[in-house]
Amino acid sequence: MSTQTKERPDTTTDESTDDDAPKFFHYVKKNKIAESAVMGTHVVALCGEVFPVTKSAKPGSPVCPACKEIYEGLRAGD
Secondary structure, eight states: OOOOOOOOOOOOOOOBOTTSOBSOBOOOOHHHHHHHHHHOOEEEOTTSOEEEOOOOOOTTOOBOHHHHHHHHHHHHTO
8 A cells, every 4th residue: 555645835814915905895794894894803704714803895895706706696686
């Protein structure tokens, strides 16, 4: 019996850029945004990402593709 080693390509889950701006903005519950911004508590995005709110999205900001897909699926069910 022999063992094989599979090499995985380097991956990162870091979603920040060099200028400290996030790559994507996520969908989170509206009532948790202010609490997180003021108290520093973490929020859970629709995609499952957990983070403290530090920036607010501006119109045209990039949105997390997974959050967007989940959100659009929720809206279609109404």
